[in-house]
Amino acid sequence: MENIAIRTASINSTTELDHLHDAPAEAQLRDIIARIESNDETLTEVSIAGTFMISVKNIEQLGAKLSKNNIVHTLRLTDCNFDSEYLWAFFLELSENKTIKNLDFSENPDLGTHGMRALEERLSKRGSPCLNSLALRECEITPSHIGKLHHCMQVKHLDLGLNLLSDPGVEVLAGSKSGLLESLNLDCNDISDASIHALITLAEKTPSLIKISLRGNPGISHAQMAELTAVLERNSASGPRKRARSDQTDYNLEHKLFKFGLNNVRARSATERQQAHIRREELNDNT
Helix, strand or coil: CCCCEEEEECCCCEEEEECCCCHHHHHHHHHHHHHHHCCCCCCCEEEEECCCCCCHHHHHHHHHHHHCCCCCCEEEEECCCCCHHHHHHHHHHHCCCCCCCEEECCCCCCCHHHHHHHHHHHHHHHCCCCCCEEECCCCCCCHHHHCCCCHHHCCCEEECCCCCCHHHHHHHHHCCCCCCCCEEECCCCCCEHHHHHHHHHHHHHCCCCCEEECCCCCECCHHHHHHHHHHHHHHHHHCCCCCCHHHHCHHHHHHHHCCCCHHHCCCCCHHHHHHHHHHHHHHHHCC
């Protein structure tokens, strides 16, 4: 049996589920949904990670209860084998929520074009207030996906690390409206010097942008990084929240220290994903 860890920490007001693979865990998930429905004041963060066994019915229930909740501000659904069907079901309900400020759908590589479109459509209907952070790490996001994520740029902190953007994806990303963006993570995206001009343009039109992480992109030269760093430092110096110089150059140091290839950070094999897909279909057939 897979290890199941559920932790409620009053210091963080967090509930976390890991490795949700069996009936007891499903019952625990239902308990969390009940706490969300009751607006439990101690529950401000919900994390569900490493599960291939959450059904569409449960994800619909989770979204429905969160839509009326005004306590939870952070939601993480990582490595849950979400595809477009799951995301449509979830956001169909969640779009009414105005309290959640931080969303993390990282490590869900099967979202695909339709999943990205679902995310974009629901964020566009969500209205204000905007998200503080959105994480889509290791979701196999390609240049074609980026064109469907216009509203995803309307966040303060955007994490697109460990994806498949490459230079064309960065070009599309830089052309998006991004007036609120403060930090952007593009680690391990097979980006080269060809992207630096686009990122400089993005930083120049977005005064709030003061940090871009480019670790694991060995195709970027130090000379080009220096040009980008200079623009980000100007943004930081002229912004309302000035940063210490050591903080301003974090991305430059990260670029120097981490030169690993994109192929070295893929977490889940195609076989594992296929097995998870089969298990998920069996679960949905039984609900």
